[in-house]
Amino acid sequence: MNARSVPFLSSAFSLALAIGLLSQPAPAPTPSLTLLSKEGRRPLPIVMVGDQEFVGLDDLAAAFQLAVHEESFGALTVSYKGKTIVLTPDQTLASVSGRLISLPAPPARRGARWLVPLEFISRALAPIYDVRLELRKPSHLLLVGDVRAPYVTVRYDPLGNAGRLTIDATPRATSTVSQEGEHITIKFDADALDIANPPLAPQGAQSLVQTVRAADATTLVVDLGPRFAGFKAAAQPVDTTMRLVIDVVAAQTETTPAPPPAPSADLPGTPAPAELPPALNPPAFAIRTITVDPGHGGDDEGVKGAAGAKEKDLTLSVARRVKAAIEGRLGIRVLLTRDEDRNVPIDERTAIANNNKADLFISVHLNGSMRRSTSGASIFCAAFDDEAHAAAASSGAERLPTFGGGLRDIELVPWDLAQTRHIAQSTAFAAILEQQLRGHVPLAETPIDHAPLRVLESSNMPAVLVELGYLTNTDQEKLITGDAFQSAFVQAVYDAVVRFRDTLGPGGTP
Amino acid sequence: MTMRRALALACAVLLAVVFVWTARSLPRWRSTTQAVAAPSPTAPAPPGRKIKARLFYVSESGMKLTGVERDVAYAENATEQAREIVTAQVGRVAEPLVSAVPPGTTLRALFLTDNGQAFVDLSREVAAAHLGGTVNELLTVYTIVNAVTANLPAITSVQVLVDGKEVDTLAGHVDLRRPLAKNLAWVQ
Numbered sequence: 001m002n003a004r005s006v007p008f009l010s011s012a013f014s015l016a017l018a019i020g021l022l023s024q025p026a027p028a029p030t031p032s033l034t035l036l037s038k039e040g041r042r043p044l045p046i047v048m049v050g051d052q053e054f055v056g057l058d059d060l061a062a063a064f065q066l067a068v069h070e071e072s073f074g075a076l077t078v079s080y081k082g083k084t085i086v087l088t089p090d091q092t093l094a095s096v097s098g099r100l101i102s103l104p105a106p107p108a109r110r111g112a113r114w115l116v117p118l119e120f121i122s123r124a125l126a127p128i129y130d131v132r133l134e135l136r137k138p139s140h141l142l143l144v145g146d147v148r149a150p151y152v153t154v155r156y157d158p159l160g161n162a163g164r165l166t167i168d169a170t171p172r173a174t175s176t177v178s179q180e181g182e183h184i185t186i187k188f189d190a191d192a193l194d195i196a197n198p199p200l201a202p203q204g205a206q207s208l209v210q211t212v213r214a215a216d217a218t219t220l221v222v223d224l225g226p227r228f229a230g231f232k233a234a235a236q237p238v239d240t241t242m243r244l245v246i247d248v249v250a251a252q253t254e255t256t257p258a259p260p261p262a263p264s265a266d267l268p269g270t271p272a273p274a275e276l277p278p279a280l281n282p283p284a285f286a287i288r289t290i291t292v293d294p295g296h297g298g299d300d301e302g303v304k305g306a307a308g309a310k311e312k313d314l315t316l317s318v319a320r321r322v323k324a325a326i327e328g329r330l331g332i333r334v335l336l337t338r339d340e341d342r343n344v345p346i347d348e349r350t351a352i353a354n355n356n357k358a359d360l361f362i363s364v365h366l367n368g369s370m371r372r373s374t375s376g377a378s379i380f381c382a383a384f385d386d387e388a389h390a391a392a393a394s395s396g397a398e399r400l401p402t403f404g405g406g407l408r409d410i411e412l413v414p415w416d417l418a419q420t421r422h423i424a425q426s427t428a429f430a431a432i433l434e435q436q437l438r439g440h441v442p443l444a445e446t447p448i449d450h451a452p453l454r455v456l457e458s459s460n461m462p463a464v465l466v467e468l469g470y471l472t473n474t475d476q477e478k479l480i481t482g483d484a485f486q487s488a489f490v491q492a493v494y495d496a497v498v499r500f501r502d503t504l505g506p507g508g509t510p
Numbered sequence: 511m512t513m514r515r516a517l518a519l520a521c522a523v524l525l526a527v528v529f530v531w532t533a534r535s536l537p538r539w540r541s542t543t544q545a546v547a548a549p550s551p552t553a554p555a556p557p558g559r560k561i562k563a564r565l566f567y568v569s570e571s572g573m574k575l576t577g578v579e580r581d582v583a584y585a586e587n588a589t590e591q592a593r594e595i596v597t598a599q600v601g602r603v604a605e606p607l608v609s610a611v612p613p614g615t616t617l618r619a620l621f622l623t624d625n626g627q628a629f630v631d632l633s634r635e636v637a638a639a640h641l642g643g644t645v646n647e648l649l650t651v652y653t654i655v656n657a658v659t660a661n662l663p664a665i666t667s668v669q670v671l672v673d674g675k676e677v678d679t680l681a682g683h684v685d686l687r688r689p690l691a692k693n694l695a696w697v698q
Contacts, residue, residue, distance in 0.1 A: 296642075296682060303642040311642065346678065365683075368643025370608045374572030380644060385691055416687075445573055451648055454678055454685040465683075467644055470572075 033118065035063065036192060037144040046140070047115050051317060052105045053137075054115035064129065068114070076107060076114060083128035087116070092340070096124045104340050138328030139194050148173065150188070150242075151331035152195040154212050154220070155498070156203060163208045165222065165246040169193075170331035172242035177233040184222040184231060184246065185215070192217045196329055208248045227251060241331065286504035287360055287497065289333045290326060291353035293455065294319035295365035295465075298343030303368035303470075305477035311366040312341065314480060318468065319364050321490045326497060347415075350458040354418070360429065360500070361463035362493065363455050366471045366480065375473045376444030377437055377489075379430040380465040382419040382456035418460040425462040429500045433464065436492035436499070441485065442469065442476075462500075466493075559584040561591075563661045565599050566653045566697065568608040574698040575649055575656065578607065592658050592665065593620045596630055599657040610649035612639035618674065626666040627689045628658050634673045640681040647681045652696040659692035667691045 032043035033055060044063060047054045057078065061068050067079040078085040086095040092103045101123045108115045116124075121142060122135040134143040143149055150169040157164045169175070173190045199220060200212035211223045227250040235244045294315035296302035302311025316338070323334040335356055337349040353361045367378070413421065427448075434447045444467075456463045468489060469476040479485050563582040566575040582598045585591040600615045614635035621629040632654070640650065655668040667689035671677070677686050 300682060302682070303646075346682070365644060368641045368646045369572035370568045370610060370641065370646065370649075371570070371572030374645075378645070388688075445571060451644070451683075452685045452688075452690065453644065453683050454687075455683075457685060465644065470643070472641065472643070 031140060033140050033142055035142045035144055036147050036149060038147060038191065041192075044142070046118070047110065049105065049108045049110075049115060053118045054105075054108060055118060055121070057107075057114040057116055060116070060121070060125070064125065066125075070114075078124075080125075080128055081130065085124045085128065087124075094120075094124055096127055099127075101127075102340070136194060136328070138324035141194055147192065148190040149192040149194045150190055151328070152188070152193045152199070152220075153329055153331060154195070154199040156200055156207075156209050156212075158203070158207060158209075161227075161250040163248050165209060165212070165244075165248065167220070167244040167246070168241045168331065169244070170241040172237055174242060175235065175244055177244070177246065179231065182224045182228070184224065186220040186222070186244065188218045188220075190218050193220075194328075195220075208250055222246070224248070287332055287501045289335065289356055289358045290360045290362065290497065291335045291337060291356065291358040292319045292322050293337040293349050293353075293361065293363040295363060296343075297338050297341055300343050303366050303472060305471040305481075306474050307477055307481075309471055309477050309481050311368075311471055314366055314468070314471075315364045316341070318486055318489060321486060322362070322364070322493050325490050325494045329494065330497065332497070346454050347458065349455055350418075353463075354458070354460045358461050360497070361456075361459040361461055363463070363465040365465060365467050367467040367469065368472045369470055370472075372473060374470050375442060375476045376447070377441050377469050378444040378446065378467045379433055379437075379448050380453055380456070380467070381423060381426045381430050381448070381450050382459075382463065383450035383452050384417065384420055384423075384457070388417055388420065413460070415458050417457065419457050419463055422460070422462050426456075426464055428503065429462050429496065430464050432499050432503075433466070433492065433496040436496040437489070440488040440492055442479075563595050563598065563657075565595070566610075566656050566660075567603065568610050568649060569698050571698075573645055575610065575653060575696050576698055577660075588662055588664060589620060589622050592622065592628060592630075592662055593617060595657055595661050596620060596654065599653060600632065600636075610646065610653045612636055612641070612650070614639055622665065626664055628662075628665045628668045629671055630654055630658065630668055631671040631674055636670075637672050637677065637680045642681045644683045647679070647683045648696060650680060651684045651686065651690065652693055655690045656692055656694065656697065660694070 031046045031053075033046055035042045035044055042063070044055055044059050047056065057066075057068050057076070060066060061078075064080065069077045069079075071077060074089060076087040076089070078087065083097050084095075085097075087107050088094070089109070090106050092106050093100055094103060095101075103117050103119055103123065105117045118135065118137055121133060126133040126135070131145045132143070135141075136143070139151075141149070150171055150173040152170075152173075153168045155166045157166070167175075167186065169188065169190075173188045175189065176187045178185050178187075193214065195214065198211065198213055200209075202211050203209055206225065206227070208225050208228050209222055210225050213221050213223070215221045229249050229251040231246055231248045233244065233246045235242055237243070294312070296312040296315060298312070300312065302315070304310055319336055320339070323336055326332050327334050335352060335358065337352050338344045349363075350361070352358075367374075419426070427450075430448045434443070437443060437447070453465055456465055468485075469480050471477050471480065560581040561584050562579050564577045565580050565582075567578055568574075569576040580598060583594045585594050596617045600609075600611045600617060602613065603609050612635050614633070616633045616635070617630070618633055619629075619631040621631075623629075636650070640647065651670060654670055658668050659665050669676075669689040670680075670686050672680070679686055
């Protein structure tokens with residue numbers, strides 16, 4: 001797509017592109033959405049209404065040259081070059097050039113201002129705007145026009161006298177790696193980077209890699225520790241990602257001279273010593289899509305706590321946070337089976353995962369007990385009896401004709417037994433998730449169990465159901481509704497996904 | 511003659527209604543000879559005679575069931591005995607016992623098939639009054655399944671029905687579309 005001039009961005013912002021870095025904003029009392037185009041970047045204030053992020057219609061109108069009218073019959077019309085969006089207060093449905101779309105929340109009035117959910121931009125405005133609009137909600141980023149801003153994630157795995165930095169850029173962006181004194185500089189061929197701030201948590205004074213920081217909009221700098229002796233860099237495309245792997249090594253003894261600094265060039269460096277495993281962390285991007293299923297919803301409220309917390313609300317809130325963390329930091333697509341308060345049939349939940357060929361299914365729930373003191377998180381995998389396993393095994397394949405002639409074997413598995421083929425991987429993911437939860441979230445006596453759970457049985461991919469804790473326990477209700485618990489849980493799921501991904505080969509098999 | 515025809519027609523209609531009801535509400539039930547939907551007036555148990563049955567209640571931890579031996583009325587045949595056991599199981603209990611079956615739940619009907627399956631039809635309260643939660647629902651389901659299968663070895667699996675119909679789940683978690691086998695892993 002050709003870059004087009006976007007009227008709202010004045011030349012005053014052009015300078016900002018050179019020095020600005022697109023990053024997740026540090027916690028601030030008033031978060032903002034960063035609008036980025038070829039011409040520059042500009043903040044758009046975000047207003048919280050409940051747990052939803054909204055933007056002012058007046059701000060959008062100023063930024064995108066929209067005309068907003070409040071009609072006498074109560075509707076709001078938003079016009080752009082002859083195309084119209086019709087919003088109705090108290091309604092989550094909107095008409096976009098005659099087509100209905102849904103929003104996670106209805107428009108809200110604050111004084112004389114009208115606010116709309118952030119999703120208004122991607123679902124209502126983008127279809128009628130004549131320049132590409134890409135909303136990256138987890139990063140609070142709105143790309144306007146043809147802007148290359150890959151998601152970049154950085155991971156460091158120390159291993160004795162060596163270590164490996166793995167830097168994924170999605171969609172693919174090439175980079176140039178060079179060493180300058182005690183720093184390795186990585187310059188990306190992009191307009192900006194969509195990356196967490198800081199990209200990597202500080203690793204400690206003795207680590208070969210101490211920090212990774214953003215030097216400017218498209219450059220990362222790796223600060224090296226005193227033991228650093230050399231590095232070797234290699235880039236490899238993995239699916240839609242460009243994975244850059246930098247192996248760093250420490251000096252063996254004090255008498256061993258450090259290798260000379262590598263000259264600035266495309267992916268050069270001193271050769272890594274033989275002690276570094278050739279495939280310390282082989283590229284494995286077998287997880288492309290994850291489905292997160294917020295349990296219950298609508299008139300099915302699930303378990304209710306004594307203080308009023310409802311399972312359906314907590315599962316949705318936590319699922320949204322899991323989605324934001326994984327999409328924003330790993331670049332893996334995360335689909336929610338519901339993103340609003342509605343009752344979704346169980347088969348529809350698994351259909352969303354199956355039809356989108358998700359690589360992992362995580363159903364989020366809260367537990368209940370007739371005993372008020374029962375507490376702790378637990379993870380469930382599906383369970384099938386021998387008869388079901390036999391039925392799944394005997395389903396076999398069917399030879400069907402294909403277009404253009406010929407025959408093709410199609411493997412047939414009954415919908416209700418789809419999970420039978422993934423039990424081992426589901427159990428493996430459950431074990432990894434338990435490891436990540438342990439120490440951060442109170443666990444039940446038996447943290448992993450197998451049971452004939454309806455939502456797992458039809459999932460045609462590794463699938464688990466996670467119970468965060470017991471809402472019938474007043475102490476647990478207080479804990480689970482708190483930010484600290486939810487943050488710890490989300491981080492554990494994130495870490496589990498990363499580790500599970502690393503156990504899979506490129507084809508998705510262990 | 512007219513009277514006879516009317517009687518024959520009434521019998522045919524009655525048979526058809528019974529057939530349709532059975533086919534719709536119990537699609538898995540086939541040619542059983544032991545169906546009993548209500549207390550049989552022809553085979554009353556001798557008054558006062560009891561058996562010891564193992565019934566199941568929520569453990570102290572709340573995460574398992576615990577087996578408790580209780581007196582249950584003796585019945586002459588397996589179907590009647592299963593009915594007595596389930597009726598005792600879903601009935602009210604006093605502290606310190608805590609039942610995983612929601613209060614108000616009653617047994618509507620119970621059928622056994624020739625191949626060792628039991629269909630236990632419970633009143634709507636078992637779902638409508640359910641507290642929710644995966645573990646809680648598992649304990650409710652396996653309370654019923656284990657109460658029947660642990661006390662009547664000829665019965666190998668149980669399908670729970672609600673208000674005369676097959677249901678997906680009681681509270682959104684446990685798959686009830688198929689009969690479930692005894693599972694003492696949920697008993698501590």
